[in-house]
Amino acid sequence: LDYQHVQVPFEITLWIMLASLAKIGFHLYNKLPSVVPESCLLIFVGLIMGGIIYGLNDRSPPVMDSDIFFLYLLPPIVLDAGYFMPSRPFFENIGTILLYAVVGTIWNVFGIGFSLYGICQVKAFRLQDVSLLHNLLFGSLIAAVDPVAVLAVFEEIHVNEKLHILVFGESLLNDAVTVVLYKLFRSFCEMPTIKSVDVFAGVGKFFVVGLGGVLVGLSFGFTAAFTTRFTKDIRVIEPLFVFLYSYLSYLTAEMFHLSGIVAIISCAMGMKRYVEANISLKSHTTVKYFMKMWSSVSDTLIFIFLGVSTIGDNHEWNWPYICFTLIFCLIWRALGVLVLTFFVNRFHVNTITSKDQFIIAYGGLRGAICFSLVFLLPDFHRKKLFIAATTVVILFTVFIQGMTIRPLVDLLAVKRKRESAPTVGEQIHIRFLDHLLAGIEDISGHWGQYYWKDKLEYFNSKYLQKILLREYDQPKSSIVLLYEKLERKHAIELAQAGQLGHGPAHPSFLCSAFLCSSRDRTVITDQKLEDTPNPDVLDNMQEILARNLYRIRRTGPAYNRHTLPGDSEPTEQAKEILILRHKSL
């Protein structure tokens, strides 16, 4: 036995296997996932496993490594989120999302930081050694809403598209703010004195980190699109480029201390339309499928690890600090959403209702990002208190808020997502209105979103498409593409329906010949009677053969001296074929 040799890949494979099996297990009982979100169940599995490891080894189970989390587990989830991001609602609400993500997060960080500092001044709580800077640092890591947790819960409750994109977009884009504030306060904690220059440099970093991320992401995205122009002869490695370039964009951004999340999202959104047009249909299925699979596994592993890491001696319990952290997290988020939405609603016709505001505030779940950041803190004497408080906030938001949000959405009758996709007619009308509004904005000299969208579309078709698309001389109109897609789907459905349709059974020569052969076979080796194909299968075959014999029949009469082509018989036959194979026509 040589376990040492294979240990690393073996344990990784086993962990992934465990995560996948846990997922299967939950879905075997259909009722469970409809009540409890999967994330809660996974954390629960993690808690049990952590307990077992703790019990057996008598020491804390290993904590989720922050490097593993940020380098290997987070990117697949964010890539998936970026690639499948509905771009229309995202760009329509980009202003509101940025307001929540930037101003809202700063508001939360300072709100939570200062009020916790206030709590620390109460002598009875014995917290006077926690400085303002430490509180702000803690605020910067606990304030950020977590995209993984939000996605896990909101994917199951199906709220309307706008509400979903507001919460989810915020959770993604606040990464830039979190990165800056967290690193700023951490470096302040280690500095002897803080100059005002440092504070201004910090403000400047916001733009560098955010816009730098976008720039890195877009450049990798366009390079990816450009690369897939040349893969026509080796279709099999096309999917690879989508993954490689987006991962490189994330790593490059992290390397330069930019926002990796923002970079990978920009990369995915930038390359999507070009890559889709360049690569083959099967490659695209593989890309989509693999992305979903990978993010789903990452997500599962993160929640299990979160559960495992909770168990152990890493915690210092202090009732007031932990309780007030939880309370402040809830209060400041609610206040922030109220105030910001008030301003947003003044400038928009399509306002955010108070129900929506409640769900936005209530959906601010914390997750694995906070958890990894708190473990990345430099060692100081109250680190264990921060870990305990973070753990409590995460477990509270994921378990209590995550489990009650679905009943609340039902209770408040929050507007749901429409189930059906828009019809072709609707899409044409939307397109028409876009053109119209762009024209109106152009005439009135208002540089609104339609104006910019139109400009971008123009730039895209004039320059980008020619560089990035393989068949740039024939860019297919989106309506033609949609038609092709629908037609393909329809054809497959027809093929499957034709399979199931019960036509009249005509046991024919070919059919009986086949039956004979299989019967002969049973006569020859008479000991295994069970071997005969069962009657269902035989019926099935008879049907198929009977249906296909139309072809033979049809070629017959066409050469007949006595009947003309177009006579009653072939017509009936054509109709019969139509009825049999194309019920939907």
Place this chain on the structure above:
Amino acid sequence: LDYQHVQVPFEITLWIMLASLAKIGFHLYNKLPSVVPESCLLIFVGLIMGGIIYGLNDRSPPVMDSDIFFLYLLPPIVLDAGYFMPSRPFFENIGTILLYAVVGTIWNVFGIGFSLYGICQVKAFRLQDVSLLHNLLFGSLIAAVDPVAVLAVFEEIHVNEKLHILVFGESLLNDAVTVVLYKLFRSFCEMPTIKSVDVFAGVGKFFVVGLGGVLVGLSFGFTAAFTTRFTKDIRVIEPLFVFLYSYLSYLTAEMFHLSGIVAIISCAMGMKRYVEANISLKSHTTVKYFMKMWSSVSDTLIFIFLGVSTIGDNHEWNWPYICFTLIFCLIWRALGVLVLTFFVNRFHVNTITSKDQFIIAYGGLRGAICFSLVFLLPDFHRKKLFIAATTVVILFTVFIQGMTIRPLVDLLAVKRKRESAPTVGEQIHIRFLDHLLAGIEDISGHWGQYYWKDKLEYFNSKYLQKILLREYDQPKSSIVLLYEKLERKHAIELAQAGQLGHGPAHPSFLCSAFLCSSRDRTVITDQKLEDTPNPDVLDNMQEILARNLYRIRRTGPAYNRHTLPGDSEPTEQAKEILILRHKSL
């Protein structure tokens, strides 16, 4: 800049990216890959890169890590090979393959080992310090034909199925022999005295290593099939299980010092038919696509690393030893094939022709497995000589034999692979003959391959299918499955053909309405005239709309007071639809 932090994943991603880009580069010039096999080009790229690294750093570039090779690069290739192994020719020729793989490899090992020992006795060559055991050890690593190299060359030359499976099957199954002999001689080298017990134990190990591998592989394969019974609700992680279980089978086998290659092949072949039936169509596309992609990348990386590792100061040059190694490798293989085929041909009706024998002997390419094994040797003073000899043999076989085998196959007019898939009629006849032969064997009491195949099929449908398949009560006959597959393919082709068919253009209300809207648009913002959809696209749309208006026209006359259903007009229309959409009917 924080490179340390992201170094590991960044460099891995860059290597994979380089490999993929190199692949694209070769395929941009169509003529190159048709003359030089890809493996040669990749080694060449590796040599150049190695040279650059050597020139810049002034020390040997890093050698391909044997652990990385055996744990991460080899499994995807073998998994792909096992999963797509054509099982019928493989099992029909299993006896011959095993003879070549086991007896042939032992023959080569001892032949090369003893004759090199003979060379070492010549005083002029200054090789008297290389003992017999060391020569045998060297023989055990240099004798094994490499599946990666064989696959890379034979996939491009398209020889007939039997010849292909003989060479390729041998290269896969000789792993068990290589593992045993290599480990045996290595432990003998380190032992002070060798007892006869050890030798017998070595012989016993053959069976343990080979059969153990099969057992481990099959048990993981069946577990995988069993697991996919329960994934109906979470289709998205289905492909994962195929990869996880097969990788686990490889690692488990390696852990117990069994043959990992044999294990992963058994796993893949064992699970294939059940997994295919259980998982969804899209999952299966993803599995197949990803397997091909992964193995293709691994393969590329291996050859590039092989090139890079060749450069450096790891070599000790000794003309006689290296030349004689090369000559003995060629001679002993040729002799082995001749002798073994002589025996094989005596017991078979369908003999192996002398042309085929030449290609089998000539196709015995060496590759990365030898290379990794020679670096895994324990340190002793002549290790560098062995490394040099191995490198020369690999480069000679891959470059000289790999590049000349295609012209030789053309010159000798070796029977090629038939291009077209067998028709349904042929398949039915083959099935019928199988049944007939099984019956004959049963009556005559001869336990031949048909008898065993029949027994296995019976066991499969009686027990295995019921346990491993989801819909075990309705196991679809393979002919029904084939029909479904053909029908689906046909439907997609129809949809695409309908797309291209030029029906009569009927500019209609809907169509012109759409055109109007887009023309209005250009009138409103008259500055961008280039924005109008180009005429091709408009023609395309007109066509599509015209074709689909049939549906509207058809519902019209059906309610007309003056015409009866079945009147001339709808019939013509049905025929037109038929002609337009079902040209193949």
